[in-house]
Amino acid sequence: MSFDAIANKTQDKSFKHQVEILLAQVCLKDQKSFENLYQVTSSKLYGLALKMIKDRDIAADILQESFSKIWHQATSYRCDLGENWAWAWMCQITRNTALDYIRRAGRRPETSLEGVSITAFNDETKQLSEQRDLHYCLAKLKPEPRKVIVLAYIHGFSHSELADKLKTPIGTLKSWIRRGLKELELCLKN
Amino acid sequence: MSKKLTLAARYQNPIIRTHLASQYALGTLTSKVQQRVTHLMLEDELLVQEVYQWQNRLEPINHHIDDVKPPQKVWRQLSETLAFKPANKTRWWQSLVVWQCATAFSLTFTLSLFMWQTDIDITTDSPLASLKGPSYLAILAPNTQLITSKSAIKEHLPELIITAYKSPQAGQSELHIQWNKNAEKKASFELDEKQNFTLWSIDKSSGKQVSLGSIISVNNKQRLTLTQWKLIKNSKELWLTRGNKETDPVVFKGECLQLSSWETS
Numbered sequence: 001m002s003f004d005a006i007a008n009k010t011q012d013k014s015f016k017h018q019v020e021i022l023l024a025q026v027c028l029k030d031q032k033s034f035e036n037l038y039q040v041t042s043s044k045l046y047g048l049a050l051k052m053i054k055d056r057d058i059a060a061d062i063l064q065e066s067f068s069k070i071w072h073q074a075t076s077y078r079c080d081l082g083e084n085w086a087w088a089w090m091c092q093i094t095r096n097t098a099l100d101y102i103r104r105a106g107r108r109p110e111t112s113l114e115g116v117s118i119t120a121f122n123d124e125t126k127q128l129s130e131q132r133d134l135h136y137c138l139a140k141l142k143p144e145p146r147k148v149i150v151l152a153y154i155h156g157f158s159h160s161e162l163a164d165k166l167k168t169p170i171g172t173l174k175s176w177i178r179r180g181l182k183e184l185e186l187c188l189k190n
Numbered sequence: 191m192s193k194k195l196t197l198a199a200r201y202q203n204p205i206i207r208t209h210l211a212s213q214y215a216l217g218t219l220t221s222k223v224q225q226r227v228t229h230l231m232l233e234d235e236l237l238v239q240e241v242y243q244w245q246n247r248l249e250p251i252n253h254h255i256d257d258v259k260p261p262q263k264v265w266r267q268l269s270e271t272l273a274f275k276p277a278n279k280t281r282w283w284q285s286l287v288v289w290q291c292a293t294a295f296s297l298t299f300t301l302s303l304f305m306w307q308t309d310i311d312i313t314t315d316s317p318l319a320s321l322k323g324p325s326y327l328a329i330l331a332p333n334t335q336l337i338t339s340k341s342a343i344k345e346h347l348p349e350l351i352i353t354a355y356k357s358p359q360a361g362q363s364e365l366h367i368q369w370n371k372n373a374e375k376k377a378s379f380e381l382d383e384k385q386n387f388t389l390w391s392i393d394k395s396s397g398k399q400v401s402l403g404s405i406i407s408v409n410n411k412q413r414l415t416l417t418q419w420k421l422i423k424n425s426k427e428l429w430l431t432r433g434n435k436e437t438d439p440v441v442f443k444g445e446c447l448q449l450s451s452w453e454t455s
Binding site: 012017020021024025027028030031032033035038042043044046047048050051056060063064067068071075078079080081082083085087088089091092095096099100103104133134135138149150152153154156158159177178181184185188 | 208209212213215216217218220221224238239242243245246247248249250251252253255256257258259260261263264265267268269271272274275332333347381385386431432433434435437438439440441
């Protein structure tokens with residue numbers, strides 16, 4: 001592993017641990033800890049929301065709603081299931097909130113796969129292959145499953161949206177995703 | 191009814207469970223199925239574990255996403271919606287450290303005065319041992335290592351006061367847990383066994399972290415076993431973590447003070 005990769009991994013672990021501690025204090029309804037948690041994580045979560053919803057005002061509403069859920073649901077976070085998993089839990093809440101909006105309101109027709117995804121995906125692939133763990137395992141997948149998994153996760157595309165944009169039968173697409181996730185699971189477990 | 195049972199049994203299939211959990215974390219379930227999974231997670235512990243596993247597996251995909259500073263109105267509207275109180279200016283006499291020291295000193299002084307006046311020798315043979323006051327005291331302050339602003343620290347959680355009382359009868363020693371009522375803000379914080387908080391003893395000789403067990407709730411008493419009593423006796427610090435593993439985040443920590451001497455343990 002390169003020096004940069006080690007430094008990034010250490011920084012990532014430190015960040016996740018920080019989030020874990022702050023969320024534990026938010027469980028006690030400590031407003032200051034919640035404010036600190038917001039300061040530490042809001043830029044990342046807003047960036048995440050913007051990848052799924054291009055409208056900045058709507059993404060801001062999504063962010064606000066997500067943090068409201070985090071405040072009210074902090075006690076339901078299961079810290080016993082894994083170490084420093086609070087950040088992943090917060091990301092899931094934000095993504096679910098954005099997905100709920102997309103499913104309710106419908107995605108804007110001008111969200112083109114070309115403009116939104118292909119160039120970014122190429123950059124992502126290059127970055128991803130420099131790191132281990134998930135990125136290493138994603139790099140090992142065939143291009144089609146890797147592409148649809150990353151597109152679905154980052155941009156929140158549904159099966160039918162991806163099938164439509166990639167001009168692929170929906171059955172094939174679902175098969176790519178199912179097989180890709182299975183291979184990821186096996187790779188990560190090893 | 192039988193159809194409902196059949197559907198529920200279907201979700202016990204590990205392949206189905208993994209499929210639902212992975213697609214839930216990926217975000218490709220339809221709204222209806224996503225809601226169903228959210229509901230199932232309230233009943234199916236294995237499904238919860240799978241979902242958490244997949245959330246954590248896929249999260250690194252976010253690493254390449256750039257941070258974008260959100261509009262200031264988001265925090266403003268959020269704190270209004272959640273009805274947060276604005277921070278108050280504090281004076282020196284409202285400083286945390288001043289009151290910590292004052293509380294510890296006055297408690298120690300009062301106990302000393304009481305013992306001198308009543309001329310009671312604290313031994314385990316005395317029938318009044320349980321009324322003599324705490325043998326150990328720890329003031330656990332919230333973990334503020336990650337907070338750089340002094341004003342932010344002042345507005346943080348109140349201290350958790352833990353006192354241990356020795357009883358002459360075996361298994362009757364007690365641990366009392368309460369919020370510092372001397373703190374400016376009202377202690378309306380919740381801490382109970384459902385939140386999975388664990389108290390730890392840090393051994394004064396080895397520095398080893400040993401569990402004293404779960405904290406049931408605050409403003410409560412818990413019985414101490416002889417083992418737990420010995421751990422407290424040998425501790426230099428007490429820590430409170432959210433979770434029951436040594437590596438879980440430390441939410442409160444503080445030095446353990448001995449207030450009375452012992453001939454035997």
